Amino acid sequence: MCGKCRAKVKMYGAMFLLGLIILMSRAAEALDNGLALKPTMGWLHWERFMCNIDCDRDPNNCISESLYMQMADAMVKEGWKEAGYEYVCIDDCWPSHQRDAQGRLQADPKRFPRGIKKLADYVHSKGLKLGIYADVGKNTCAGYPGSLGYYETDAQTFAEWGVDLLKFDGCYMDWKLLGEGYMNMSKALNKTGASILYSCEWPLYEWPFRQPNYTAIRETCNHWRNYADVYDSWSSVKSILDWTASHQDIIAPSAGPGGWNDPDMLVIGNFGLSHDQQESQMALWAIMAAPLLMSNDLREICPRSKELLQNRHIIAISQDPLGRQGYRTAKVESFEVWERPLSQNRLAIAVLNKQEIGGPRGLPIQAAPGWKICSPKCNVTQILPQYKEMGVQTPNSNLVVSVNPSGTALLTVTPISSNFPGRQSLHWQHPSFKHKNNIL
Numbered sequence: 001m002c003g004k005c006r007a008k009v010k011m012y013g014a015m016f017l018l019g020l021i022i023l024m025s026r027a028a029e030a031l032d033n034g035l036a037l038k039p040t041m042g043w044l045h046w047e048r049f050m051c052n053i054d055c056d057r058d059p060n061n062c063i064s065e066s067l068y069m070q071m072a073d074a075m076v077k078e079g080w081k082e083a084g085y086e087y088v089c090i091d092d093c094w095p096s097h098q099r100d101a102q103g104r105l106q107a108d109p110k111r112f113p114r115g116i117k118k119l120a121d122y123v124h125s126k127g128l129k130l131g132i133y134a135d136v137g138k139n140t141c142a143g144y145p146g147s148l149g150y151y152e153t154d155a156q157t158f159a160e161w162g163v164d165l166l167k168f169d170g171c172y173m174d175w176k177l178l179g180e181g182y183m184n185m186s187k188a189l190n191k192t193g194a195s196i197l198y199s200c201e202w203p204l205y206e207w208p209f210r211q212p213n214y215t216a217i218r219e220t221c222n223h224w225r226n227y228a229d230v231y232d233s234w235s236s237v238k239s240i241l242d243w244t245a246s247h248q249d250i251i252a253p254s255a256g257p258g259g260w261n262d263p264d265m266l267v268i269g270n271f272g273l274s275h276d277q278q279e280s281q282m283a284l285w286a287i288m289a290a291p292l293l294m295s296n297d298l299r300e301i302c303p304r305s306k307e308l309l310q311n312r313h314i315i316a317i318s319q320d321p322l323g324r325q326g327y328r329t330a331k332v333e334s335f336e337v338w339e340r341p342l343s344q345n346r347l348a349i350a351v352l353n354k355q356e357i358g359g360p361r362g363l364p365i366q367a368a369p370g371w372k373i374c375s376p377k378c379n380v381t382q383i384l385p386q387y388k389e390m391g392v393q394t395p396n397s398n399l400v401v402s403v404n405p406s407g408t409a410l411l412t413v414t415p416i417s418s419n420f421p422g423r424q425s426l427h428w429q430h431p432s433f434k435h436k437n438n439i440l
């Protein structure tokens with residue numbers, strides 16, 4: 001090897017190490033409870049079942065212990081658990097309106113006759129985990145008792161019940177005390193000694209007043225909601241994507257193993273999204289390194305939606321060990337290109353067709369800013385709309401990605417035979433996603 005090359009290898013080696021150090025220091029800022037090292041996967045009742053407490057008239061769909069037991073059963077029987085979905089999560093409207101004589105939260109006795117501990121035992125017996133819901137303020141959003149003034153009591157109660165995740169809402173709270181409240185609960189959970197994943201809504205409630213401190217949020221929570229609740233509609237999913245893209249420089253760097261931005265639930269398998277739109281939500285939630293918390297009826301879901309939610313290639317992108325959130329990197333001709341750096345120098349590229357008229361349209365792959373990692377060659381796999389090995393490509397490839405209106409094509413790009421290992425990964429340590437030719 002000539003001296004010049006050796007020097008070059010050394011230089012790239014040093015830069016690679018520097019990249020690794022940057023990566024490791026990012027991870028060190030996360031809440032130190034060893035949880036959510038990958039985006040959380042599971043099921044959460046809110047979007048589909050809301051605050052349905054009418055068990056007399058609607059016993060099959062009301063918020064009651066049997067709803068979570070049936071979901072847990074379905075998760076094991078229908079391949080969800082095997083695909084990686086693990087948490088069965090309760091949202092608002094589970095408690096009694098009164099705390100007990102010791103000031104502890106208690107489940108509504110009619111709808112949860114055996115109590116939450118027994119429900120947790122049941123969910124654990126299936127090899128799954130149980131999530132519960134509370135609120136940092138005086139009341140929950142639906143008017144049940146909030147945890148303000150009771151953080152240690154409630155943390156202790158949840159730990160004693162064997163709860164594995166807490167979704168902590170932010171209604172009925174003075175916004176100036178949000179940070180303090182969320183941090184106090186984080187400490188209270190830690191003090192119990194139990195492993196309880198901590199899902200926050202701190203930034204969502206702080207944004208109307210000021211830009212939240214994402215360093216502090218990442219130190220406090222395992223994931224955090226930033227923006228409005230998802231609805232069962234394409235306009236809702238689009239508004240979440242738009243909000244995320246327009247705040248990506250602020251929020252995306254704070255995502256990584258141990259802490260994630262949460263764009264809210266997957267509504268795939270419900271009523272409001274076409275199949276193409278469902279594919280878009282799945283692909284882009286994977287690109288955003290979002291928690292994959294489905295809110296649907298697992299007892300009755302259409303096979304195509306189920307197949308999409310269990311697509312192991314998309315889940316592999318979501319759960320990629322590098323743990324970097326993707327960015328919207330280009331807007332071209334009513335397409336959006338979103339890209340997420342993956343482990344082993346790979347890249348996931350999603351192409352969303354936002355022209356909601358006409359038929360499928362094509363985008364030359366070279367329009368994706370990240371395509372430059374295909375050098376000198378790369379292997380391309382298409383994951384959506386159909387799985388297809390696209391073979392070896394070059395930077396000048398004339399590959400055209402075809403996408404249905406409001407659908408998304410999802411690809412992975414694996415560079416081949418770079419002379420200097422670490423070179424591409426280095427590129428992604430310093431993502432400069434702003435490209436002159438593309439409007440972001």
Ligand SMILES: *[C@@H]1O[C@H](CO)[C@@H](O)[C@H](O)[C@H]1NC(C)=O
Nearest residue numbers: 032033189190192193194195
């Ligand atoms: C509590 O925090 C400490 C220090 O950050 C950490 O080492 C420990 O694992 C945490 N315990 C739990 C149960 O999260």
Ligand SMILES: *[C@@H]1O[C@H](CO)[C@@H](O)[C@H](O)[C@H]1NC(C)=O
Nearest residue numbers: 148149151177180181182184
């Ligand atoms: C948080 O804890 C501190 C220290 O115990 C306390 O002074 C403060 O009032 C608490 N804040 C909230 C919102 O509970």
Ligand SMILES: *[C@@H]1O[C@H](CO)[C@@H](O)[C@H](O)[C@H]1NC(C)=O
Nearest residue numbers: 212213214215216217219220
């Ligand atoms: C944000 O939070 C971090 C960690 O708690 C803190 O060190 C930093 O000073 C805060 N930044 C601002 C601008 O308040």
